[in-house]
Amino acid sequence: xxxxxxxxxxxxxxxxxxxxxxxxxxxxxxxxxxxxxxxxxxxxxxxxxxxxxxxxxxxxxxxxxxxxxxxxxxxxxxxxxxxxxxxxxxxxxxxxxxxxxxxxxxxxxxxxxxxxxxxxxxxxxxxxxxxxxxxxxxxxxxxxxxxxxxxxxxxxxxxxxxxxxxxxxxxxxxxxxxxxxxxxxxxxxxxxxxxxxxxxxxxxxxxxxxxxxxxxxxxxxxxxxxxxxxxxxxxxxxxxxxxxxxxxxxxxxxxxxxxxxxxxxxxxxxxxxxxxxxxxxxxxxxxxxxxxxxxxxxxxxxxxxxxxxxxxxxxxxxxxxxxxxxxxxxxxxxxxxxxxxxxxxxxxxxxxxxxxxxxxxxxxxxxxxxxxxxxxxxxxxxxxxxxxxxxxxxxxxxxxxxxxxxxxxxxxxxxxxxxxxxxxxxxxxxxxxxxxxxxxxxxxxxxxxxxxxxxxxxxxxxxxxxxxxxxxxxxxxxxxxxxxxxxxxxxxxxxxxxxxxxxxxxxxxxxxxxxxxxxxxxxxxxxxxxxxxxxxxxxxxxxxxxxxxxxxxxxxxxxxxxxxxxxxxxxxxxxxxxxxxxxxxxxxxxxxxxxxxxxxxxxxxxxxxxxxxxxxxxxxxxxxxxxxxxxxxxxxxxxxxxxxxxxxxxxxxxxxxxxxxxxxxxxxxxxxxxxxxxxxxxxxxxxxxxxxxxxxxxxxxxxxxxxxxxxxxxxxxxxxxxxxxxxxxxxxxxxxxxxxxxxxxxxxxxxxxxxx
Numbered sequence: 001x002x003x004x005x006x007x008x009x010x011x012x013x014x015x016x017x018x019x020x021x022x023x024x025x026x027x028x029x030x031x032x033x034x035x036x037x038x039x040x041x042x043x044x045x046x047x048x049x050x051x052x053x054x055x056x057x058x059x060x061x062x063x064x065x066x067x068x069x070x071x072x073x074x075x076x077x078x079x080x081x082x083x084x085x086x087x088x089x090x091x092x093x094x095x096x097x098x099x100x101x102x103x104x105x106x107x108x109x110x111x112x113x114x115x116x117x118x119x120x121x122x123x124x125x126x127x128x129x130x131x132x133x134x135x136x137x138x139x140x141x142x143x144x145x146x147x148x149x150x151x152x153x154x155x156x157x158x159x160x161x162x163x164x165x166x167x168x169x170x171x172x173x174x175x176x177x178x179x180x181x182x183x184x185x186x187x188x189x190x191x192x193x194x195x196x197x198x199x200x201x202x203x204x205x206x207x208x209x210x211x212x213x214x215x216x217x218x219x220x221x222x223x224x225x226x227x228x229x230x231x232x233x234x235x236x237x238x239x240x241x242x243x244x245x246x247x248x249x250x251x252x253x254x255x256x257x258x259x260x261x262x263x264x265x266x267x268x269x270x271x272x273x274x275x276x277x278x279x280x281x282x283x284x285x286x287x288x289x290x291x292x293x294x295x296x297x298x299x300x301x302x303x304x305x306x307x308x309x310x311x312x313x314x315x316x317x318x319x320x321x322x323x324x325x326x327x328x329x330x331x332x333x334x335x336x337x338x339x340x341x342x343x344x345x346x347x348x349x350x351x352x353x354x355x356x357x358x359x360x361x362x363x364x365x366x367x368x369x370x371x372x373x374x375x376x377x378x379x380x381x382x383x384x385x386x387x388x389x390x391x392x393x394x395x396x397x398x399x400x401x402x403x404x405x406x407x408x409x410x411x412x413x414x415x416x417x418x419x420x421x422x423x424x425x426x427x428x429x430x431x432x433x434x435x436x437x438x439x440x441x442x443x444x445x446x447x448x449x450x451x452x453x454x455x456x457x458x459x460x461x462x463x464x465x466x467x468x469x470x471x472x473x474x475x476x477x478x479x480x481x482x483x484x485x486x487x488x489x490x491x492x493x494x495x496x497x498x499x500x501x502x503x504x505x506x507x508x509x510x511x512x513x514x515x516x517x518x519x520x521x522x523x524x525x526x527x528x529x530x531x532x533x534x535x536x537x538x539x540x541x542x543x544x545x546x547x548x549x550x551x552x553x554x555x556x557x558x559x560x561x562x563x564x565x566x567x568x569x570x571x572x573x574x575x576x577x578x579x580x581x582x583x584x585x586x587x588x589x590x591x592x593x594x595x596x597x598x599x600x601x602x603x604x605x606x607x608x609x610x611x612x613x614x615x616x617x618x619x620x621x622x623x624x625x626x627x628x629x630x631x632x633x634x635x636x637x638x639x640x641x642x643x644x645x646x647x648x649x650x651x652x653x654x655x656x657x658x659x660x661x662x663x664x665x666x667x668x669x670x671x672x673x674x675x676x677x678x679x680x681x682x683x684x685x686x687x688x689x690x691x692x693x694x695x696x697x698x699x700x701x702x703x704x705x706x707x708x709x710x711x712x713x714x715x716x717x718x719x720x721x722x723x724x725x726x727x728x729x730x731x732x733x734x735x736x737x738x739x740x741x742x743x744x745x746x747x748x749x750x751x752x753x754x755x756x
Contacts, residue, residue, distance in 0.1 A: 028058055035067055044071040062091040069100065078108040095124040095134055102141050115145040136165040140172055147179055155179040170196045170205075178208050186216050203229050203236060210242050219249040235266045244278050253282050273302040273309075280312045289316050307337045314348045323355035347380055354387050362387040363442070367709070378408040382417060388442070441475065441709040444717050448472050451724070467723055475716045478519070479708035480570045482595030484588060486609065487576025489601040490631040490669045495571050497672040497693060498700075499563050514547065514556050515587050518571040521560025531555045551583070569705055577611065596715040597625040597704050604632045604666070607649050608656060620718060622660040625711055627704075628653055629696065634668040646692075662703060665696035 024032070031054040038047035051068045058064070069084035085101040088094070098121035105114035118141040125135050139162040146155035159176040163169065173196050180189040189212050193205070210225035223246035229239035240263035247256035256278070263275050276299035283292035293316045299309040310333035317326035330352060333345035346365055353362035366384045381404035388397040401421040408414045452468045483491040495518060496502050521527075526543035528536045530553050538546065543557060574591045575584030592598070592615065600616065602608060607630055619626060630653065636645045646666040653664045672693030678684035688694050704711060 024061070024063075025058065028054055028061055028064065032063060032067065035071075039067070039071065039074070042074070044075045047071045060091065062088045062094070062097070065091065066097055066100070069104070073100070073104055073107070076107075078104050082108065093120075093124065095121050095138075098124060099134060099138055099141065102138075102145075106141065106144065109148075111145045111148040115142065115149070118142040118145060136162050136169075136172075139165070140175065143172075143175055143179065147175070147182065150182075152179045152182040156183070168195075174202075174205050174208060177212070181208065181212055181215065184215075186212060190216070203232055203239075206232075207236075207238055207242070210239070210246075214242060214246060217249075219246045222246045223250070235262075237263060237266045237268075237271055240266070241271065241274055241278070244275075248278060248282055248285070251285070253286055256282055269302055273299045273306055276302075277306060277308050277312070280309065280316075284312060284316060289320055292316050293320075305332070307333055307341055311336075311341060311344055311348070314345070314352070318348065318351060318355070323352045327352035327356065343380075347383060350387060351383055354383065354390060357390075359387055359390050362390075378404040378410075378413055378417065381407065382413075382420065385420065441713040444713045444720065445472070445475055447720060448475065448716075451720075455727075464723065464727055471716050471719055471723070474719075475712055477712075478566075478568050478570045479597060479705070479712055480517075480572060480595045481597045481599060481704065482572040482574060482591040483599045483601060484574055484592055484595075485576060485601035486603065486606070486612070487584070489576065489603045491576070491601050492573055493673055494599070494601055494629065494631065494667075494669040495573055497669045497676060498571065498697070499561070499565055500676040501563070502673075502677075514551075514554055514583075515591050516557045516559060516573045518559045518561065518566060518573065520563065520566035522562060523560070524562070525560045527558040527560060529555045529558065568708060577615075592619070596711050598622075598627070599700075600626060600628045600661075601669075602628065602630050602653075604630050604636055604646075604649060607652060613656060616657045616660050619660065621714055623662055624714055625704075626661045627696070627700065628657070628661050628664040629669075630664070630666040631669050633666045633692065634671055663699050665692055665699065667692040667696050669693070 031050050035047040035050045035054075038044070038050065048068065048071045051064055051071065054061075055064050055068065065084045065088035069081045069088065072078070072081035072084060081104045082101060085097055085104060088097050089101065098117045102114045102117035102121060105111070105117065118138055121138045122135065122142065125138060139158045143155040143158040143162065146152070146158065156176065156179045159172055159179060162172045163176070166172065173192050177189045177192040180186075180192070189208075193209050193212065196205075206225050206229045210222045210229070213219075213222035213225060223243055226239045226243035226246060229236050230243065233239070240259050244256045244259035244263065247253070247259065260275050260279055260282070264272065267275055276295045280292045280295035280299065283289070283295060293313055296309045296313040296316065299306050300313065303309075310329050314326045314329035314333065317323070317329060327349055330345045330349035334342060334349070336342035336345050346368065350362045350366040353359075353365060363384075366380070366387060381400045385397040385400035385404065388400060398421065401417055405414065405417045405421065408417055448468055448471055452465065452472070455462065455464055455468065483495055485491055499518070524540075525537050526540050528538060528543060528546055528550075530536070530550075532553075536546075537560075540559075547554065547557065572591050572595055574588045577585060577588050598619070600612070602612070616622060616626065616628075630646070630649050633642060633646050636642045650664055650666055653661075658664075668691040671687060671691035675684045675687035675691060675693070678687065
């Protein structure tokens, strides 16, 4: 018995009560009885003739229209069914009719309308004790519509409620397994399927099992599940394509090809696209490149943005020596469906540009790849080294190849990298020239290395070697972002909000006269660095005491914390400007002069004092590396009042220092910290947006963190220019001394000649 049968039984019982007998006229009651008998015989045409005749004479009875909708539903005429059921609802709102209409819209794949009527049915059921027994079916229907609308969390919630009403029900367990699968919860999904394994006889159950095994990379088990579906339904589209994918994954290409050809016979447009992508991958795997490219192209004719087809066509074009075509395919594949596919497309585009001899574009493409520096792939590094070498930068190629050698685990790949490294080392020839503009990390590093080699060959300049090495280390180190501003502007709270947890103890740092650097460490600890070079690792509490007792002996304090963001960025928390203690001012000024990027925090109640104006205006490169944050906007009131005052403050900052900064944002660091620590994901997201933090963070990530290499290059390049000028001054002074020595020798020689 299907769900509509269950509903029919329930509604028949409802209309069989005494009240229904009294209210229904004899002729209408008779028509309903004869129609019900025809429905039981599945003679829906006869039932419709009876019911439509009754509706023409007496259209005011809801049950007549309901039964007409039921006949249309069983006749698969969902449009007419929905129309009749809606007419029934207009006469009387009823739980069962809403449920029936929800099922009808679900069959018609109008999931939004189905959801509305399931939800309304649930509301009616709560208000009508006679129909509480329908709650299970309603919640199951709601869950199915949530799942179709890609709202798996909501679906899971409804399904768990349904299971409490009807435990161990296989239909609900199956749907719950589907919902968990869509959330990536493979283990729980598999456990649920095992709990009903004796009842796994339906096609849908076996399809879900196939999806679970495929997502778990158990391709052999997935193939068995899909093939079991095909035993029941040889033309099942999803099973044919799933079985083909499993066969490709297990290198059974002949069987995969058979399934794909069968799938083409029953595929709609979307499925045909997937079939031709798989045909492309199959032929690519057996080196049948011509057919593979044709298959990918057919898929792209249906969907020009199909990511896997673009990547496959790009790979084939590179292999068949058509780099221009490959570049076009890879460029169209950016961004990809996943971070991995985006990276593959960027790497492929870089290879294509390298093959075309466009070294500048190839280098730019590869440098834009977003990846964790501790997980750089050997293949990427090898391509990057080839680009660097082809563009005349063997030093950068050596760096990349050495890193690739360290990362490689494949003996064949390792041997290829070693050979490439040997050839590159031969080509490495030092030559030092300092470009006028240094904003590219590779150019800065090249200049530093060449300058170091030049000085090493001139013993008179040896005293500058340590300064050059410091700049090299600075370029390789994480980006330093100083958090500056007046005392008590909320700097420590801001850092905690950025990191999403209480890393910086608020109330400690403002009392110290030393720079405090937040950096990555394997465990939570504080490292006290003394002026004499000694270091001491202690707890945060001990550090607080030492900063008071040994204040005159300490150079800085490093806070170590195992937080991912701190691998690539160091945050410097500083004492406030205009503090009573002069040492605070000196520490803040030191950070202002040495940080590579700056977050200037202002109190919303006191935005931009005269001294702050002056400091911001004299900062070199401020429009590249300085963000102004108007903090504590939560103290400006609520709603329109806060919005109006915030806008005035933003305009004030823009009018006065807009040309000297990279951006300005109004935030509540305290609200942002609360949101990022909240366990309520939905409310946290809303609170984070309202705090203004999300807009600021996106800007910080895009313009600072993702561009950290460029920001570091700008700062190190600036310092390098100063160092070169210092070397030139030293050289001129040295030449002047040599000239003095020459004059003295000439004078002495003249005196000796005269004396003779």
